[in-house]
Amino acid sequence: MTADLPADLDALIQAVHPADQAAMGRARARQAQLTKPPGALGELEALSIRLAGVFGTERPHPRGVAVLVAAGDHGVAAQGVSAYPPEVTPAMVANFLADTPHGPGGAAVNALARSVGARVYVMDAGVNAELPVHPALHRAARRQGTRDLSREAAMTPQETAALVLAGAALARRAIEDGADLLVPGEMGIGNTTPAAALTARLLELDPQAVTGRGTGVDDERLAHKVAVIRTALARSDAADPLTVLAEFGGYEIAAMLGMMLQAAALRRAVVLDGFVEGSAALIGVALAPALRDFLFAAGQCAEAGHGAQLAHLGLKPLFSLGLRLGEGTGGVLAAPLLLGAAATLREMRTFEEAAVPAGA
Numbered sequence: 245m246t247a248d249l250p251a252d253l254d255a256l257i258q259a260v261h262p263a264d265q266a267a268m269g270r271a272r273a274r275q276a277q278l279t280k281p282p283g284a285l286g287e288l289e290a291l292s293i294r295l296a297g298v299f300g301t302e303r304p305h306p307r308g309v310a311v312l313v314a315a316g317d318h319g320v321a322a323q324g325v326s327a328y329p330p331e332v333t334p335a336m337v338a339n340f341l342a343d344t345p346h347g348p349g350g351a352a353v354n355a356l357a358r359s360v361g362a363r364v365y366v367m368d369a370g371v372n373a374e375l376p377v378h379p380a381l382h383r384a385a386r387r388q389g390t391r392d393l394s395r396e397a398a399m400t401p402q403e404t405a406a407l408v409l410a411g412a413a414l415a416r417r418a419i420e421d422g423a424d425l426l427v428p429g430e431m432g433i434g435n436t437t438p439a440a441a442l443t444a445r446l447l448e449l450d451p452q453a454v455t456g457r458g459t460g461v462d463d464e465r466l467a468h469k470v471a472v473i474r475t476a477l478a479r480s481d482a483a484d485p486l487t488v489l490a491e492f493g494g495y496e497i498a499a500m501l502g503m504m505l506q507a508a509a510l511r512r513a514v515v516l517d518g519f520v521e522g523s524a525a526l527i528g529v530a531l532a533p534a535l536r537d538f539l540f541a542a543g544q545c546a547e548a549g550h551g552a553q554l555a556h557l558g559l560k561p562l563f564s565l566g567l568r569l570g571e572g573t574g575g576v577l578a579a580p581l582l583l584g585a586a587a588t589l590r591e592m593r594t595f596e597e598a599a600v601p602a603g604a
């Protein structure tokens with residue numbers, strides 16, 4: 245039991261165990277016997293072996309894909325760190341839930357999720373508005389927006405724990421509904437600022453190196469954003485992962501952390517989208533190093549600092565499309581690659597089964 249942690253949060257962290265090495269060994273041996281020259285499926289082979297470790301079988305069969313979009317507002321947005329006003333956050337939540345001729349939701353994540361058959365879950369993790377009652381909106385907000393991280397702790401320890409557990413609960417719900425690949429996603433104007441602060445502190449890097457343009461701030465705003473992050477980091481020397489999260493925060497970041505821990509504890513794969521998701525993952529592996537075994541990077545996103553996160557996590561991006569949106573968009577696009585990797589391991593025949601002559 246870790247000191248000062250609520251028992252259920254401590255239990256969640258303790259429930260993350262490493263991937264199944266024996267299943268990975270069997271998967272590696274099986275890959276070598278499948279009807280293709282060795283290595284001809286490139287990165288898919290390594291992915292399939294990792295998936296065997298996640299699902300504990302050399303014939304992994306992940307089924308449903310779910311994207312869990314947590315939305316929250318940020319006190320620091322008042323400092324002018326984003327190219328967009330905070331009112332965009334609740335408006336985008338409404339957009340995620342809207343009735344459209346194509347189905348629910350008119351945002352990028354909705355369109356991409358429909359295109360791959362992924363289910364979208366939306367959570368109010370702390371949006372600064374009264375959101376309309378909607379059956380598909382999961383309400384977990386404890387406060388309407390965080391405090392300004394450059395002036396005080398963004399979240400209390402109690403709020404932080406509550407949001408991590410709320411994220412875990414939503415992940416359990418998605419898994420009960422049939423999801424085996426979980427994509428945490430986020431919406432929150434200003435959230436690349438807390439993500440950069442968390443990344444700078446956890447990776448011990450200068451804020452300049454890990455702060456990007458987010459929604460597209462110009463050079464002047466970018467310099468201001470870096471200065472705001474410097475002020476925040478100078479305010480607190482916190483190093484303990486959950487204290488770092490509370491200090492520099494993000495309700496939706498805490499919720500995504502809970503989703504990741506819960507998915508790993510239930511031995512499901514987590515597909516990581518961009519920089520904001522990456523900042524939650526950094527907290528996650530600091531708390532539970534075995535979480536890393538369950539994380540799969542989607543693409544390399546355009547945000548500065550994403551590369552440093554992936555290097556620390558030891559993850560290789562699957563594509564580089566210049567995405568800089570968040571919402572879980574890249575994660576959704578990566579899911580079919582993971583499903584395909586698992587399918588090769590599960591469904592291809594061996595040289596012997598297919599009576600194909602082996603190479604010299």
Ligand SMILES: Cc1cc2ncn([C@H]3O[C@H](COP(=O)(O)O)[C@@H](O)[C@H]3O)c2cc1C
Nearest residue numbers: 326328430431432433434435436458459570
């Ligand atoms: C219309 C719109 C839709 C979005 N969907 C995701 N984001 C992304 O941009 C925000 C982070 O960037 P920053 O830190 O610069 O505010 C987050 O809400 C993120 O999800 C959006 C941003 C906008 C404007």
Ligand SMILES: O=C(O)c1cccnc1
Nearest residue numbers: 458518519520568569570
């Ligand atoms: O990479 C991300 O997660 C990202 C980048 C820009 C804006 N919002 C999110």
